Amino acid sequence: MSFTNxxxxxxxxxxxxxxxxxxxxxxxxxxxxxxxxxxxRRDAPTFTxxxxxxxxxxxxxxxxxxxxxxxxxxxxxxRAAPAWEAKGAHARAAILSRAAxxxxxxxxxxxxxxxxxxxxxxxEADADVCEAIDFLEYYAQRAIALESxxxxxxxxxxxxxxxxxxxxxxxxxxxxxxxxxxxxxxxxAGLATGNGVVLKPxxxxxxxxxxxxxxxHAAGVPPAALNLLPGEGDVGAALVAHPGVHTIAFTxxxxxxxxxxxxxxxxxxxxxxxxxxxxxxxxKNCVIVDADADLDDAVPALVYSAFGFAGQKCSAAARALVHxxxxxxxxxxxxxxxxxxxxxxxxxxxxxxxxxxEPAARDRIxxxxxxxxxxxxxVHQPGTVPPHGHFVAPAVIDGLPVxxxxxxEEIFGPxxxxxxxxxxxxxxxxxxxxxxxxxxxxxxxxxATVERVSRLLPVGNLYVNRHITGxxxxxxxxxxxxxxxxxxxxxxxxxxxxxxxxxxxTEDTMRHGLVV
Amino acid sequence: MTIVAPPAAAPSSTxxxxxxxRALGRQIAAGQAKAGRTRTRALEDxxxxxxxxxxxxxxxxxxxxxxxxxxxxxxxxxxxxxxxxGEAERPGTPIxxxxxxxxxRAGGPAVGALADLVVHRMATRFIVGAxxxxxxxxxxxxxxxxxxxxxxxxxxATVTAAEADRYAxxxxxxxxxxxDAARTWPARPTLDVVPRVNLSVKxxxxxxxxxxxxxxxxxxxxxxxxxxLLRTAKRVGAxxxxxxxxxxxxxxxxxxxxxLLGEPEFRDGPSAGIVLQAYLKDADxxxxxxxxxxxxxxxxxxxKGAYWEHETVxxxxxxxxxxxxxxxxxxxxxxxxxxRRLLQARPHVRVAIASHNVRSIAHALACAPDxxxxxxxxxxxxxxxxxxxxxxxxxxxxxxPVGDLVAGMSYLVRRLLENTSNxxxxxxxxxxxxxxxxxxxx
Ligand SMILES: Cc1cc2nc3c(=O)[nH]c(=O)nc-3n(C[C@H](O)[C@H](O)[C@H](O)COP(=O)(O)OP(=O)(O)OC[C@H]3O[C@@H](n4cnc5c(N)ncnc54)[C@H](O)[C@@H]3O)c2cc1C
Numbered sequence: 001m002s003f004t005n006x007x008x009x010x011x012x013x014x015x016x017x018x019x020x021x022x023x024x025x026x027x028x029x030x031x032x033x034x035x036x037x038x039x040x041r042r043d044a045p046t047f048t049x050x051x052x053x054x055x056x057x058x059x060x061x062x063x064x065x066x067x068x069x070x071x072x073x074x075x076x077x078x079r080a081a082p083a084w085e086a087k088g089a090h091a092r093a094a095i096l097s098r099a100a101x102x103x104x105x106x107x108x109x110x111x112x113x114x115x116x117x118x119x120x121x122x123x124e125a126d127a128d129v130c131e132a133i134d135f136l137e138y139y140a141q142r143a144i145a146l147e148s149x150x151x152x153x154x155x156x157x158x159x160x161x162x163x164x165x166x167x168x169x170x171x172x173x174x175x176x177x178x179x180x181x182x183x184x185x186x187x188x189a190g191l192a193t194g195n196g197v198v199l200k201p202x203x204x205x206x207x208x209x210x211x212x213x214x215x216x217h218a219a220g221v222p223p224a225a226l227n228l229l230p231g232e233g234d235v236g237a238a239l240v241a242h243p244g245v246h247t248i249a250f251t252x253x254x255x256x257x258x259x260x261x262x263x264x265x266x267x268x269x270x271x272x273x274x275x276x277x278x279x280x281x282x283x284k285n286c287v288i289v290d291a292d293a294d295l296d297d298a299v300p301a302l303v304y305s306a307f308g309f310a311g312q313k314c315s316a317a318a319r320a321l322v323h324x325x326x327x328x329x330x331x332x333x334x335x336x337x338x339x340x341x342x343x344x345x346x347x348x349x350x351x352x353x354x355x356x357x358e359p360a361a362r363d364r365i366x367x368x369x370x371x372x373x374x375x376x377x378x379v380h381q382p383g384t385v386p387p388h389g390h391f392v393a394p395a396v397i398d399g400l401p402v403x404x405x406x407x408x409e410e411i412f413g414p415x416x417x418x419x420x421x422x423x424x425x426x427x428x429x430x431x432x433x434x435x436x437x438x439x440x441x442x443x444x445x446x447x448a449t450v451e452r453v454s455r456l457l458p459v460g461n462l463y464v465n466r467h468i469t470g471x472x473x474x475x476x477x478x479x480x481x482x483x484x485x486x487x488x489x490x491x492x493x494x495x496x497x498x499x500x501x502x503x504x505x506t507e508d509t510m511r512h513g514l515v516v
Numbered sequence: 517m518t519i520v521a522p523p524a525a526a527p528s529s530t531x532x533x534x535x536x537x538r539a540l541g542r543q544i545a546a547g548q549a550k551a552g553r554t555r556t557r558a559l560e561d562x563x564x565x566x567x568x569x570x571x572x573x574x575x576x577x578x579x580x581x582x583x584x585x586x587x588x589x590x591x592x593x594x595x596x597x598x599x600x601x602g603e604a605e606r607p608g609t610p611i612x613x614x615x616x617x618x619x620x621r622a623g624g625p626a627v628g629a630l631a632d633l634v635v636h637r638m639a640t641r642f643i644v645g646a647x648x649x650x651x652x653x654x655x656x657x658x659x660x661x662x663x664x665x666x667x668x669x670x671x672x673a674t675v676t677a678a679e680a681d682r683y684a685x686x687x688x689x690x691x692x693x694x695x696d697a698a699r700t701w702p703a704r705p706t707l708d709v710v711p712r713v714n715l716s717v718k719x720x721x722x723x724x725x726x727x728x729x730x731x732x733x734x735x736x737x738x739x740x741x742x743x744x745l746l747r748t749a750k751r752v753g754a755x756x757x758x759x760x761x762x763x764x765x766x767x768x769x770x771x772x773x774x775x776l777l778g779e780p781e782f783r784d785g786p787s788a789g790i791v792l793q794a795y796l797k798d799a800d801x802x803x804x805x806x807x808x809x810x811x812x813x814x815x816x817x818x819x820k821g822a823y824w825e826h827e828t829v830x831x832x833x834x835x836x837x838x839x840x841x842x843x844x845x846x847x848x849x850x851x852x853x854x855x856r857r858l859l860q861a862r863p864h865v866r867v868a869i870a871s872h873n874v875r876s877i878a879h880a881l882a883c884a885p886d887x888x889x890x891x892x893x894x895x896x897x898x899x900x901x902x903x904x905x906x907x908x909x910x911x912x913x914x915x916x917p918v919g920d921l922v923a924g925m926s927y928l929v930r931r932l933l934e935n936t937s938n939x940x941x942x943x944x945x946x947x948x949x950x951x952x953x954x955x956x957x958x
Contacts, residue, residue: 446595
């Protein structure tokens with residue numbers, strides 16, 4: 001079995017770009033996003049999702065799920081799961097692969113949807129679709145591999161069998177920043193292993209979630225095996241607390257993640273199992289730049305890692321820890337590079353910094369920048385922003401006091417703090433003292449340094465001499481440690497183990513003193 | 517993607533007789549042999565050939581050259597050398613020995629000094645001076661030996677507008693400095709059919725807005741800087757040549773050049789040119805675009821292409837069909853087809869053939885009995901070739917990088933990597949491959 005990533009669009013060719021522009025024009029909005037339980041659609045819109053770059057443009061009219069919907073969805077998934085599991089890994093994998101085909105067929109439309117609903121610039125929107133396809137294909141393959149795993153020692157007279165059974169119902173609580181890939185991955189992991197799934201997408205990206213669910217259903221996933229519950233935080237909370245849920249797959253903020261872990265630990269009336277939580281939470285990702293770094297590479301990589309998609313990736317760079325010998329040079333070039341960034345609508349090719357997802361995010365990011373100013377730091381924020389849309393100009397900040405909120409808390413926006421360090425070891429100590437451990441970066445041309453830093457840093461994903469975002473399925477399994485997550489690796493060979501429970505059968509094969 | 521075959525019908529685009537190509541090839545090779553080399557140069561060439569056989573050592577040394585300018589002192593350089601060799605180490609090899617010496621307390625600075633020296637020596641082989649003024653004596657010497665030059669200003673990557681402006685200013689000053697100097701050089705009828713002063717510029721150094729998916733941004737940003745250079749070139753009577761880089765900037769560069777040369781003020785000068793890369797599967801369409809887009813006479817420098825590995829790896833990582841040929845012989849063949857197409861497009865096109873491959877050059881010469889073409893070589897790699905070709909009374913231009921050592925390193929690394937690749941014509945020459953075999957039709 002071999003896996004290759006879905007090829008990204010070759011956007012450097014003009015006809016390819018034209019194809020996307022056409023898809024955006026053809027996208028008929030608004031969509032209507034219903035609650036879908038066991039294939040039944042309940043359509044009574046209660047809220048909308050809008051274009052972050054044009055807040056008056058409604059992308060989807062959405063029906064929020066009620067508590068009754070939550071209960072019905074969990075029961076539907078539970079009822080559907082046994083038959084779905086009984087199909088076997090090969091049959092389920094074939095269906096997931098077909099769903100990947102559905103997504104592949106609709107690539108331009110899906111990318112256009114992510115441009116509109118989440119203000120993802122084209123290259124990132126396309127990458128999001130490709131990653132969704134990758135997750136489906138990859139987990140389909142891994143589920144087959146898992147079914148045929150059997151590493152037990154066998155002695156004469158007994159037969160030992162290890163089997164991975166589905167855990168039951170998976171509740172998926174997804175984020176908006178990878179509105180297709182991440183929900184697709186978590187849903188696919190649950191389905192590939194034979195679980196029933198209930199998806200609660202982020203309230204900011206319900207249309208993307210609907211597109212996914214429709215692709216799964218069109219490919220042959222039984223309607224009740226995948227249910228859609230649009231809504232806000234209360235829907236997610238009700239779903240997570242439901243006694244019928246076995247596994248919770250969550251990607252989002254640390255605060256919500258911790259409350260999910262707490263809820264999941266409480267036994268509900270009628271609950272006869274322990275809930276398992278797979279949580280991917282925030283980061284405060286540091287890039288270490290040593291004195292021997294090639295700044296020609298480091299500057300663009302830092303800029304892209306910190307400001308791409310307006311810094312709204314959990315893997316984004318938040319702090320640059322720079323060797324004092326090169327700090328002034330790096331900072332000067334970094335300032336100049338930020339001056340060159342294009343702040344504009346996501347649909348414009350070549351845009352560097354699109355709008356952030358919503359007004360609350362914009363205000364929160366502005367508050368951080370204000371804090372930096374109040375603390376006497378130097379703020380370089382040269383850009384002017386378009387009049388409409390939730391834009392935040394990218395900011396490079398240095399001279400922050402030790403322990404500033406700006407260097408300690410996740411901002412989730414286009415803000416990069418630059419700090420001077422005396423050595424790589426001091427930088428490692430700073431990273432090591434953080435509660436987060438998601439991604440990290442290192443620029444060094446000394447193999448001994450690379451080796452030492454790889455061993456010292458607790459981060460889940462370390463990138464050396466390149467940007468620190470954009471993990472590829474099967475090539476860079478992704479996930480954080482410490483307060484950044486439960487340590488699982490999405491897109492990695494062992495991810496599916498979170499969605500199954502191992503069962504061992506031991507059979508005595510002796511009869512009347514003979515091995516039969 | 518379909519590979520479009522070049523138009524074949526027209527008479528001058530039919531391949532020349534092989535016998536004639538071989539005769540010219542032997543003549544060039546004989547000239548190269550007569551040019552001879554200094555002992556150190558021969559040693560360096562052997563060294564490069566040796567490196568081509570040992571990928572681990574090759575990687576270690578290239579990475580050392582790459583990091584050398586960033587090292588604080590010789591001890592630091594020695595530490596890097598030790599770590600890099602450590603990666604390449606296998607028991608019982610000279611690497612192990614070198615590594616042990618470089619990590620010893622006493623050995624460190626000494627080895628650092630030696631590494632420093634080697635790096636400097638290699639750099640001066642390829643680079644004619646730290647700045648244009650500094651380069652003038654060597655350029656004049658070249659001229660007196662019968663070869664013109666194209667000067668290329670090395671520098672760090674452009675990531676800011678200030679860096680783009682600085683590069684543009686350096687180019688502008690170079691044009692003036694070189695024009696001033698060249699005025700006093702003696703007449704050379706073979707060379708004086710085109711401007712003496714020739715500057716090669718990199719568009720990606722003229723803008724920090726190189727975006728593969730938005731060439732219009734880079735075009736808008738680089739336009740005024742390149743326009744200024746064209747004006748200066750026109751004023752001082754110099755030739756301005758725009759280098760071609762990777763696919764990620766191809767549309768930007770091509771469209772920018774077509775746009776600017778279409779502006780009325782440039783219809784009657786300066787002399788200007790662009791590069792065509794034969795390794796690209798769609799090089800023929802690329803040439804069509806240039807022929808259709810540029811009305812006045814212009815120069816095309818035909819090369820095989822310097823970014824083969826980059827294009828191949830990038831395509832692989834993204835799951836794209838490679839834009840370049842995958843076997844060298846295809847690039848060689850395309851080079852010959854394009855040579856014939858270009859020669860046929862004269863006088864609209866002035867043809868420059870840039871290669872160190874004696875077969876490629878001999879083929880071009882065989883196609884152009886009138887000798888109305890220019891042959892271009894790289895300083896440091898094509899020196900004996902330059903002597904052989906000038907000895908044959910041909911029009912030769914040597915591409916001469918100018919810059920400080922820091923800026924020179926990445927250039928040096930690229931040249932070295934390219935010329936220690938097993939597919940390279942030069943490596944095969946140094947290894948003593950049979951000349952006739954090297955001269956056979958690709
Ligand atoms: C004066 C001058 C100016 C130049 N300017 C430019 C420029 O502006 N832009 C640019 O890109 N390059 C430029 N080059 C470099 C040029 O493109 C070649 O890389 C270099 O000259 C080596 O080619 P060759 O014909 O001399 O040698 P050869 O050894 O005959 O050919 C080597 C070349 O073959 C090609 N090749 C190697 N392996 C393969 C393979 N497996 N499949 C397909 N093709 C392969 C590559 O292009 C490689 O560089 C310039 C070269 C010179 C001499």
